Amino acid sequence: MAAVGLARRDSKWLKSKEAGAMGKFFAVILVVITLASAYPIVTHKFVQPEDISTHGHAIDEQLADTMAEGGFAFVGAQLLLAFFVWKFSSRKDGSKVTHLPGGAKLMVATAFILVGTEVLALGVLGQKAWADVYFTSPKPDALQVQAQAGQFAFYFRYPGADGKFAPLHPDKIDEGNQNYFGLDPANDVEARDDIVTAEMTIPVNREIHLLMHAKDVGHSFYVRELRIQQDFVPGLDLSLHFTATKTGKYEIVCTQLCGLGHYNMKAYLNVLPQDEFEKWLKDRAAEQ
Amino acid sequence: MRAKLGYIVGLAALAACAVIVHAGPSGGTVSGKVTYEGTPAKQKPIDMSKEPSCAKQHATPITTETVVTGPGNALDNVVVYVSAGAPDEGAPSQAAKFEQKGCQYIPHVLAFQVNQTLEIANADQTSHNIHPLPKVNREWNKSQPPGSAPIVDKYDKPEFIPVKCNIHPWMHGNFAVLKNSHYAITEGEGGFSLANLPPGKYTITAWHESYGDQSQDVTISGNEPKTVNFVFKAKPY
Numbered sequence A: 001m002a003a004v005g006l007a008r009r010d011s012k013w014l015k016s017k018e019a020g021a022m023g024k025f026f027a028v029i030l031v032v033i034t035l036a037s038a039y040p041i042v043t044h045k046f047v048q049p050e051d052i053s054t055h056g057h058a059i060d061e062q063l064a065d066t067m068a069e070g071g072f073a074f075v076g077a078q079l080l081l082a083f084f085v086w087k088f089s090s091r092k093d094g095s096k097v098t099h100l101p102g103g104a105k106l107m108v109a110t111a112f113i114l115v116g117t118e119v120l121a122l123g124v125l126g127q128k129a130w131a132d133v134y135f136t137s138p139k140p141d142a143l144q145v146q147a148q149a150g151q152f153a154f155y156f157r158y159p160g161a162d163g164k165f166a167p168l169h170p171d172k173i174d175e176g177n178q179n180y181f182g183l184d185p186a187n188d189v190e191a192r193d194d195i196v197t198a199e200m201t202i203p204v205n206r207e208i209h210l211l212m213h214a215k216d217v218g219h220s221f222y223v224r225e226l227r228i229q230q231d232f233v234p235g236l237d238l239s240l241h242f243t244a245t246k247t248g249k250y251e252i253v254c255t256q257l258c259g260l261g262h263y264n265m266k267a268y269l270n271v272l273p274q275d276e277f278e279k280w281l282k283d284r285a286a287e288q
Numbered sequence B: 001m002r003a004k005l006g007y008i009v010g011l012a013a014l015a016a017c018a019v020i021v022h023a024g025p026s027g028g029t030v031s032g033k034v035t036y037e038g039t040p041a042k043q044k045p046i047d048m049s050k051e052p053s054c055a056k057q058h059a060t061p062i063t064t065e066t067v068v069t070g071p072g073n074a075l076d077n078v079v080v081y082v083s084a085g086a087p088d089e090g091a092p093s094q095a096a097k098f099e100q101k102g103c104q105y106i107p108h109v110l111a112f113q114v115n116q117t118l119e120i121a122n123a124d125q126t127s128h129n130i131h132p133l134p135k136v137n138r139e140w141n142k143s144q145p146p147g148s149a150p151i152v153d154k155y156d157k158p159e160f161i162p163v164k165c166n167i168h169p170w171m172h173g174n175f176a177v178l179k180n181s182h183y184a185i186t187e188g189e190g191g192f193s194l195a196n197l198p199p200g201k202y203t204i205t206a207w208h209e210s211y212g213d214q215s216q217d218v219t220i221s222g223n224e225p226k227t228v229n230f231v232f233k234a235k236p237y
Helices: A001-007 A012-042 A057-086 A103-134 A189-191 A275-288 B002-022
Strands: A143-150 A155-158 A195-196 A200-203 A207-214 A219-223 A228-232 A239-244 A248-253 A266-271 B028-037 B079-084 B097-101 B107-112 B118-123 B128-130 B142-144 B152-155 B160-163 B174-177 B183-185 B191-198 B201-207 B211-222 B225-229 B228-232
Touching: A057 A103, A103 A239, A143 A189, A143 A200, A143 A219, A143 B097, A155 A228, A195 A266, A200 A275, A207 A228, A207 B097, A219 A239, A219 B201, A228 A239, A228 B142, A266 A275, B028 B211, B079 B107, B079 B191, B142 B174, B174 B183, B183 B191, B191 B201, B201 B228
Parallel strands: A143 A207, A200 A266, B028 B225, B028 B228, B097 B118, B107 B174
Antiparallel strands: A143 A155, A155 A195, A207 A239, A219 A228, A219 A248, A248 A266, B028 B191, B079 B183, B079 B201, B118 B152, B128 B142, B128 B160, B160 B174, B201 B211
16 A cells, blocks of 8 residues: 555646545544444433432433533534545645635634533523522431541441530541540530441431531542432531432442542442331440 | 680570470469459340341351450450560560451450461451551551451550451450550459469550550569459449
């Protein structure tokens, strides 16, 4: 091929013809790559895990909308590129270059309007998915669970029989004694019935108000099935609320690189029927 | 010639001393029992579900070991040692061994001497990051993947050192780095015995990771056994 190219180097016509063939070949490859990339998305080859939350459908719809908008833009732009490459690949040398009317300014303005409309549309459509989780308050009867992330494990705290979380004293943290939160039961009566666990267990179909804080560095609370991914930020008390609709055992993973043991930072989420949850909580209370 | 004779007499005297020290139970023995009064803190089960390879090694969950008790109010894991009166000793040749098994430190309290070789092994299928927390010795922490060679180290100053794992927050142990070989760790019945103490005045100290330490003086004049008991005040919280 190279030898052929060298032999015909002096012929401008052949050179132009060869370039045209290359261009058409590129256009075809572009179409093939575009369609092959779109295929698994359009045919839903990548299936999301089952959604077990009341708000998850809005997140899924938002993801689908984003994928559709982004997908149409991607496929459209690639096909348009392939079309132009094909159409103008074999023009003879010396032919006049023509521009779309309006020039570069109009093109840039059009791009801004198109992209802006897309971003705005996603924002407007998505505000419900976002606001449902972040801009609403949990119901007064939501079950409060505190989650603490620390290198490299999650721990959870439930208020005991008194329904109150005792204050935390970081200087009292004593991991060898399972005092991960820094409770002071010797002086705080409220701390004596607080329940600390390594697994998060919640009742099904009841709203959970998750109170989050980090012990050391940034971490993240991610449960695929709950469609929740929220960072822990050191120094900030963050909160979330959600309702799980299906019993089962799910994984909580840290998705914010937090250090050496990050790969190993996980916990389990057990969603139980109300009566089983109450029994579980009673058993844990007896262990404290 | 005179100097040579002096050397010979000196050597003979040293040899005689060596014979005395090594000739079985010479010197006194201090023994006794460590107990507690009051209500000790309840030990909590440890949930290792995030590390399944460790969790499955325990048919019933292990508990914390900050206060381990035996029958008759016996207090275990107490290091009883001669804190004053005995000369400092060179390190013995055998290594003190500390193992990480089932995401637990075995033993929970390891006593060894200054400059004695310390060998830390990982018997688990998971990585550990051992992190002793000394205040006067040099601090370090080291990762130990499964199947790797033991970590070998030593401490050059006497100290009680808490040990933790940077990957598994529940793992907790203690090193007791001591100046001499007169020490014992209570186990089961809370009893201890310190043998071969030549005549002299000694301070016997009992150290517990949660309840601190207590000392008593004892004078040994011959081969007689002496009894020293320690009672720690236990607190529920």
